[in-house]
Amino acid sequence: MVVDDEQVLREGLRRILQSFDDIDVPVVCAGAEALEQARLHGPDVVLLDLRMPDRDGLTVLADLRSLPSPPAVAMLTNFDAEESLSAALRGGAAGFLLKDTAPEQLVHAVRALADGGSVIAPRLTRTVVDGFVRAQPEHRPPLAPGAARALTERERGVLVLLADGMSNAEIARHLAISPATAKEHVSAILAKLGVANRVQAAVAAYRAGLHDAA
Known part of the structure; x- marks a missing residue:
């Protein structure tokens, strides 16, 4: 629409x-x-x-x-x-x-x-x-405490691809995993970072330096 x-x-x-x-x-x-x-x-x-x-x-x-x-x-x-x-x-x-x-x-x-x-x-x-x-209000951190460190190595890799704008299907193809597995990784990332959606997760990746380090 x-x-x-x-x-x-x-x-x-x-x-x-x-x-x-x-x-x-x-x-x-x-x-x-x-x-x-x-x-x-x-x-x-x-x-x-x-x-x-x-x-x-x-x-x-x-x-x-x-x-x-x-x-x-x-x-x-x-x-x-x-x-x-x-x-x-x-x-x-x-x-x-x-x-x-x-x-x-x-x-x-x-x-x-x-x-x-x-x-x-x-x-x-x-x-x-x-x-x-x-x-972001000064009294509230942009990420849940220790959130970036809580990500697994695979989740960090998925987050970098997410920050590049890839969809679940594109992430799945890039990593040779199933779309369902890619979706599970993304859901876990959002929960661990304490963010509402993928765009906010992409912002978190930039803030944590994960995207620049990729």
Whole structure:
């Protein structure tokens, strides 16, 4: 599902995505309609404009995340305002994409999100990480105490791949393990790090220096 107040952009994204047989875009809408349409169609992935005049993207994100089976939500933006991006991350966004993302990269991102992956446009990665780090209250550590040390060697390797934006299926292929095993590793990582989703886990990897050391 595509949620954006700009009709031209909405329809453009729909045309790109629906040109692939394995992707269906049942609806495109503005922010005020998003929750109702999500309940009606049950999308796996929602591409959501971060800033809309009719309804704030962060509010729509919260609505979507409150659904019994919430979709993976990627925020669409054409700017890199740190505060808004970090707020979306804390709100459970699974990805951050620029509105001018190339069609092939857009399709790859949607497939990764549908498979449980996370995506961050390279230009936005540092902004998202820095904003999330600065937003942490001083009295609360960004990770559970000793969390990074609690990871097994295999889990550390999976976390690095996760931080690169790989989906469970891609991690499984890279490590020659089953997708179910990859999913189990990711679930264990999220629990040990005390984070809510894969994007926050990716931030944790950068903070702990695991990604840079890979």
